[in-house]
Amino acid sequence: PRKIIIDTDPGQDDAVAILLALASPELEVLALTAVAGNVPLDLTQRNARIISQIAGRTDLPVYAGCDRPLARPLVTAEHVHGKSGLDGIELFEPEMPLASGHAVDFIIDTLRREPAGTVTLVPIGPLTNIATAFQRAPDIVPRVQEIVLMGGAYFEVGNITPAAEFNIYVDPEAAKLVFASGAPLTVVPLDVTHKALTNRDWIETMRASGPIGRAVASWTDFFERYDREKYGSQGAPLHDPCTIGWLLRPELFSGRHINVEIETQGEFTLGMTVADWWRVTGREANAMFLRDIDRDGLFALLTERITALDAR
Ligand code: BDR
Numbered sequence: 001p002r003k004i005i006i007d008t009d010p011g012q013d014d015a016v017a018i019l020l021a022l023a024s025p026e027l028e029v030l031a032l033t034a035v036a037g038n039v040p041l042d043l044t045q046r047n048a049r050i051i052s053q054i055a056g057r058t059d060l061p062v063y064a065g066c067d068r069p070l071a072r073p074l075v076t077a078e079h080v081h082g083k084s085g086l087d088g089i090e091l092f093e094p095e096m097p098l099a100s101g102h103a104v105d106f107i108i109d110t111l112r113r114e115p116a117g118t119v120t121l122v123p124i125g126p127l128t129n130i131a132t133a134f135q136r137a138p139d140i141v142p143r144v145q146e147i148v149l150m151g152g153a154y155f156e157v158g159n160i161t162p163a164a165e166f167n168i169y170v171d172p173e174a175a176k177l178v179f180a181s182g183a184p185l186t187v188v189p190l191d192v193t194h195k196a197l198t199n200r201d202w203i204e205t206m207r208a209s210g211p212i213g214r215a216v217a218s219w220t221d222f223f224e225r226y227d228r229e230k231y232g233s234q235g236a237p238l239h240d241p242c243t244i245g246w247l248l249r250p251e252l253f254s255g256r257h258i259n260v261e262i263e264t265q266g267e268f269t270l271g272m273t274v275a276d277w278w279r280v281t282g283r284e285a286n287a288m289f290l291r292d293i294d295r296d297g298l299f300a301l302l303t304e305r306i307t308a309l310d311a312r
Pocket residue numbers: 011012013014038077080124125150159165166167239240
């Protein structure tokens with residue numbers, strides 16, 4: 001199986017991404033590394049442990065990482081995810097302890113220990129942990145197999161400002177560093193994830209699947225409210241699961257290998273992912289920027305894997 005580290009700020013959609021990965025024999029999740037994002041770090045690391053426990057994976061190490069962006073105060077998203085970050089289910093204090101050591105050290109040590117080109121990073125929150133690891137240990141960058149991240153928006157407008165998507169906006173300096181690192185990069189922006197909308201049928205299928213599916217259904221019920229009230233959209237965008245979907249079924253997606261730069265100066269455009277879709281700049285391509293998804297294909301995959309996890 002392909003080895004991955006999921007760097008996360010759970011987040012209901014992070015939770016579904018983590019469950020999809022844990023349900024998939026093609027992937028070996030080495031650890032969850034938590035970062036501050038949707039809610040502060042003390043909650044994201046706790047939420048990551050709650051999710052592991054729900055999946056029956058108390059053996060999975062969960063590390064706490066950076067508690068604030070590289071150069072800015074933390075911006076959070078309780079208005080989307082609720083006060084806990086994981087509203088929707090009855091939350092509990094996880095029994096499984098936090099792994100000792102810092103997430104950034106775990107990322108560095110793992111990339112140095114494993115054979116070069118065999119570990120994929122899957123950041124589904126702000127890029128602070130990844131950027132800090134690259135800054136501290138530049139020798140690990142060429143050892144990364146691929147980075148598959150959820151972040152950015154180009155044809156679709158932003159969701160935290162008119163120009164920017166949340167994960168990139170929260171730590172644009174970190175994003176800039178990661179996009180300039182030279183590591184192979186696949187970007188799953190809002191252009192894709194706003195097409196990955198849940199519907200009632202799928203939520204009810206999840207609810208009928210068993211305890212894990214029930215958690216997914218309750219999270220989605222909660223998560224959906226925001227998008228329905230805010231955008232009038234039918235269903236909730238499952239942003240972060242699209243990264244795992246890409247790893248499992250790349251044929252469900254399409255995009256272009258192009259240059260993408262991160263705006264860190266703009267008066268109105270801070271955190272924008274400036275994607276050279278039409279290749280008008282001559283700047284070197286640094287990312288596979290996805291734009292389309294076979295929505296039904298992704299949800300069929302989610303149904304198959306989550307119900308299998310419940311049947312284990
Ligand atoms: C991203 O921001 C977070 O709120 C979600 O978990 C997702 O990673 C979407 O903009």
